[in-house]
Structures are given as C-alpha cells and as structure tokens.
Amino acid sequence: MVAGNWKMNKSPTEAKLFAGLLASKIGKETVMDIVVFPPAIDIPFVVDVLKDTNIGVGVQNVHPKEKGAFTGETSLLMVKDLSVEYVLVGHSERRHIFGESDEFINEKVKAVLSAGLRPVLCVGETLEEREKGLTKNVLERQIRLGLFGLEKEDVVNTVIAYEPVWAIGTGVVATPEQAEEAMAFIRSLLGELYGMETAENVRILYGGSIKPENFDALIRLKNVDGGLVGGASLKESFIELVEIAKRYV
Numbered sequence: 001m002v003a004g005n006w007k008m009n010k011s012p013t014e015a016k017l018f019a020g021l022l023a024s025k026i027g028k029e030t031v032m033d034i035v036v037f038p039p040a041i042d043i044p045f046v047v048d049v050l051k052d053t054n055i056g057v058g059v060q061n062v063h064p065k066e067k068g069a070f071t072g073e074t075s076l077l078m079v080k081d082l083s084v085e086y087v088l089v090g091h092s093e094r095r096h097i098f099g100e101s102d103e104f105i106n107e108k109v110k111a112v113l114s115a116g117l118r119p120v121l122c123v124g125e126t127l128e129e130r131e132k133g134l135t136k137n138v139l140e141r142q143i144r145l146g147l148f149g150l151e152k153e154d155v156v157n158t159v160i161a162y163e164p165v166w167a168i169g170t171g172v173v174a175t176p177e178q179a180e181e182a183m184a185f186i187r188s189l190l191g192e193l194y195g196m197e198t199a200e201n202v203r204i205l206y207g208g209s210i211k212p213e214n215f216d217a218l219i220r221l222k223n224v225d226g227g228l229v230g231g232a233s234l235k236e237s238f239i240e241l242v243e244i245a246k247r248y249v
C-alpha cells in the first residue's frame with residue numbers, strides 16, 4: 001500500500017489538477033492499494049476525478065460523533081457519503097499539535113470501523129522518547145490503547161502506520177534497521193494481542209521523510225507493507241514511489 005497524506009496542502013483547484021495527473025499515470029494500477037488523503041474540503045473534487053481509477057481516497061481526520069454541535073469538525077456520515085474508504089487516526093500532528101489522547105483516538109478508531117471504513121492508526125515515538133530508550137513502550141501504549149476493545153475481525157481492517165515523530169518532515173528517515181526493529185515489534189505485539197494469523201494480515205506502513213531515493217531500502221523490509229508519504233506525495237515523486245513499491249508486490 002502506498003498512501004499520500006497531503007496534510008494542509010492544495011486548494012480544490014490544485015487538488016483536481018494533481019488528482020488528474022495521478023489518474024493518468026497510476027490510475028490503472030491493480031497490484032497494490034494506492035490511497036490519497038486530501039484536505040477534507042478537496043475530497044468531493046478528488047473523488048470525482050478518481051472515480052474510474054483504482055486510486056482510493058481517504059480523509060485525514062474525523063470526529064467520532066455522528067453529528068451535532070462540534071464546530072469545524074467532519075463526521076463519518078459526511079465522508080461516507082463521498083465514497084471515502086480510509087481515515088487517518090492518531091497522526092502525530094493530531095496528537096502533538098491538537099492534543100489528541102490515546103482514549104480519543106480509540107473512540108475514533110471504533111467509530112471508523114463501525115461506519116464500515118478502515119482506520120489507519122498512526123503511532124510513533126518522539127526523538128526524546130527514542131533517546132531515553134522508550135520507543136517500544138510508546139508503541140505498545142499507543143497500539144494497546146488505540147485498538148482497545150476491538151475484535152480480531154476489526155483489527156484486520158485496520159492499517160497501522162509507524163511514523164517516528166523525529167522523521168516526519170525533517171528529511172531524517174529511519175534507517176532500515178530502525179524501521180524493521182520497530183515494525184517487527186508492532187507485528188509481534190499484534191500477534192500477542194490477536195494471534196499471529198491476524199497480525200500477518202494487518203498492513204503496517206512506514207512513514208517519515210520517504211523519498212524515491214530512500215524508499216527501496218524500506219519497502220523491501222520483511223515487516224514493511226507500504227508507505228505513508230507526506231511531502232513526497234504532493235508531486236510527481238508519488239508516482240515514482242508507486243513504481244518502486246511495485247518491485248516488491
């Protein structure tokens with residue numbers, strides 16, 4: 001799976017143009033899941049441009065409640081109406097800039113699954129936590145609490161994205177050893193919680209400063225099932241990343 005998180009970039013006009021480029025270059029790809037996560041306001045336009053392609057559309061954030069007095073928020077009923085398939089939950093920017101707790105993230109994961117969509121639960125340690133040797137503790141807490149109360153059947157519909165906070169938007173990518181160590185740990189934790197068969201079927205993505213120059217060394221790793229790309233998903237490099245991932249399907 002190659003996913004592009006556009007974050008707070010691209011106006012509806014820019015989004016339409018770029019989605020058109022993706023449609024023409026990689027829209028017929030069938031060997032892997034390609035998903036883009038545009039800003040919510042761009043989604044109707046992007047869905048329309050991509051409707052006859054194999055590129056899926058996800059939303060970067062939702063509120064867990066169905067509707068009501070939550071000024072500025074977007075509900076699952078709204079995004080479902082637009083054929084959105086995936087929802088990013090617990091991205092480090094939501095955790096650290098907007099103060100989202102593991103409990104709130106868990107509420108969102110459950111709401112996304114109940115709506116019949118797939119959550120992409122993002123987890124990852126800060127540099128300080130890594131330097132203190134707390135990486136595994138942080139990942140374990142974020143996964144245990146993020147997936148709290150889910151059944152195996154729900155967990156296989158969930159994607160996990162390992163995004164070390166120190167690698168996001170910094171140009172400092174995790175080494176293949178660091179990525180594999182963390183992601184093998186996530187897989188074994190999922191095995192402990194839900195059984196190895198379930199754990200093998202959960203897709204685990206790496207995210208953080210992915211570029212065409214470093215992606216091959218990451219996507220070839222045993223426990224890396226794909227990438228969640230920020231900056232490099234905003235331009236043609238996203239197409240190159242899809243081509244690189246194809247070598248390992």
Ligand SMILES: O=C(CO)COP(=O)(O)O
Nearest residue numbers: 005168169208209230231
């Ligand atoms: O946060 C990310 C994807 O969700 C990664 O962002 P960058 O690829 O820009 O580091």
